[in-house]
Amino acid sequence: MPAWWGTRQNVSPRLRLEVEAMRAAFGDTFRLVVPQWAPLYWLGGVDINMRGIPQREHTIKILYPNEYPHRPAEAYVQSPRIYSEKHQFEDGQLCLFNPKDGTTYGWNPSTSTAVTVAGWGIQWIYAYYTWRSTGVWPGAEERVRSQPYEK
Amino acid sequence: MQTFNAILQWFLQPPSQNEKVAREVAEAAMRRVHRKWNRASLRIEDIGLLVYHSGSEPKICRVTKVPTDASHIRPFIVLHQPPMPRASGLGRLQFVLRDYAGEIRYRSLATYQLKTGKNFITSQTWLPLEDVSVGATWTLEVDMSSTPLALHAFGWMEVGGLMRTQFDGDGEMGKRTMQSMKLRGLDPLSLDDLLAAQNAQSADDDA
Numbered sequence: 001m002p003a004w005w006g007t008r009q010n011v012s013p014r015l016r017l018e019v020e021a022m023r024a025a026f027g028d029t030f031r032l033v034v035p036q037w038a039p040l041y042w043l044g045g046v047d048i049n050m051r052g053i054p055q056r057e058h059t060i061k062i063l064y065p066n067e068y069p070h071r072p073a074e075a076y077v078q079s080p081r082i083y084s085e086k087h088q089f090e091d092g093q094l095c096l097f098n099p100k101d102g103t104t105y106g107w108n109p110s111t112s113t114a115v116t117v118a119g120w121g122i123q124w125i126y127a128y129y130t131w132r133s134t135g136v137w138p139g140a141e142e143r144v145r146s147q148p149y150e151k
Numbered sequence: 152m153q154t155f156n157a158i159l160q161w162f163l164q165p166p167s168q169n170e171k172v173a174r175e176v177a178e179a180a181m182r183r184v185h186r187k188w189n190r191a192s193l194r195i196e197d198i199g200l201l202v203y204h205s206g207s208e209p210k211i212c213r214v215t216k217v218p219t220d221a222s223h224i225r226p227f228i229v230l231h232q233p234p235m236p237r238a239s240g241l242g243r244l245q246f247v248l249r250d251y252a253g254e255i256r257y258r259s260l261a262t263y264q265l266k267t268g269k270n271f272i273t274s275q276t277w278l279p280l281e282d283v284s285v286g287a288t289w290t291l292e293v294d295m296s297s298t299p300l301a302l303h304a305f306g307w308m309e310v311g312g313l314m315r316t317q318f319d320g321d322g323e324m325g326k327r328t329m330q331s332m333k334l335r336g337l338d339p340l341s342l343d344d345l346l347a348a349q350n351a352q353s354a355d356d357d358a
Contacts, residue, residue: 008342017324019345023308027218031349034342111323 004068005040014069015040018114025115030062040064042114043078046122053129055080060121062114072096072107073114075121084128086137096120173197173229176213180293180301197229198291198303201273215348216308221280224248226291227273228301232265240265245294246274251287308348 006012022030022042030044041063047056059078065071075094082088087095096117097106107116131137177195178188188194201209202221209225217224226246242265248257259274291303343350 006342010339011342011345016340016345021324023348027220027308028349032346034346108323111325113324116323 003066005064018064021113021115022118026118030060030118039066039068042118044118046125048122048125048129050126050129052133058125060118060125062118062121064114069109069112072109072112073117075117075124077121077125082125082128084131086131087124087127094121094124096124170197173199173213176303177229177301180291180303183302184299186300192233193295193300194231195228195293195301196231196269197227198293198301199227200291200305201225201227203277212305216306217285218308219280219285223277223279225273225277226259226293227271228293230265230270230272232267232270234267243296244272244300245292245297247292247294248278249290249292250285251289256283256289 004012005015019032022032026044029046030042033041033043041061043059043061046058046060048058049056058080061076061078063074063076065074075096076092077094083092089095097120127138174188174196177198180198181188181195197213199211199213200217201224202212202217203209203223203225204221211227212224226248228244230242232240232242241262243260243262245258245260247255247259250256257278259276261275263270263272285307288304288306291301291305292299293301293303
């Protein structure tokens with residue numbers, strides 16, 4: 001079965017659109033990394049504009065799973081090391097939405113892009129530091145259960 | 152992000168992949184005005200734009216598109232001057248930027264003291280991009296004493312603006328974008344071509 005993103009000789013229209021969308025939204029902040037055998041991912045440095053945090057620059061990874069776009073892109077904070085008992089899976093993946101919200105409020109395979117996930121990921125980081133500082137996670141939340149969704 | 156000193160350092164480094172790209176771009180720019188790139192004569196070794204975001208150090212755009220969120224741009228060249236014992240070394244250089252319709256959007260004319268070998272020359276003024284409608288491909292013309300020296304073409308990378316309106320604020324595709332995605336399937340594109348801008352930018356950043 002061919003990869004969702006096509007081949008090195010001929011990329012899929014979906015990947016072209018993903019690249020255009022990321023460039024339009026973030027300029028050259030994110031770079032697309034194409035490992036030889038592993039899934040494609042974006043890597044970018046984002047400054048978090050908050051006081052009192054250990055470091056402002058955060059490296060964010062947005063990974064396309066092999067089943068993309070039927071499975072959503074995954075977001076990770078590569079550096080600094082962040083672990084939250086709330087809204088984060090054990091492998092570090094950020095929990096960004098509840099699949100129960102459906103395609104209107106959560107991931108929609110036909111319209112959502114890596115930009116969507118990157119935006120949610122950045123919001124997550126702000127929420128994380130707010131929670132660390134105040135004990136309150138801003139916005140609606142649902143705790144990660146012992147069996148993460150779709151895992 | 153490159154500092155201005157880093158850019159100057161780059162010109163002093165031995166040949167690299169980056170320099171190869173610069174030379175190819177420069178040769179093409181000279182060919183467009185029917186000049187041959189010749190080691191024994193006056194030649195351009197690099198040409199492009201220094202792209203600034205307000206207050207930041209510039210980035211070089213040779214083959215990469217200029218991002219539309221830049222605050223201002225300055226043309227530059229690296230001119231190789233062969234030994235000319237009796238000449239004053241003064242060169243009157245003009246940089247002209249024309250938009251897609253051929254209209255002059257920027258002009259800078261100044262006299263530069265040239266030394267034998269490589270001369271990094273940039274205009275003494277710049278073009279602010281605020282409120283400038285950029286459109287499609289622009290050109291950079293370089294003249295020396297009214298003689299065309301090079302013609303370089305460059306494009307623009309939409310950051311925000313029109314391109315972003317194809318996606319909702321949260322990165323969701325609209326109907327129009329999905330339609331264009333289907334049409335693009337008819338026109339093959341390799342991964343290297345898709346990421347050419349990104350890879351060229353990396354080469355600049357690594358220099």
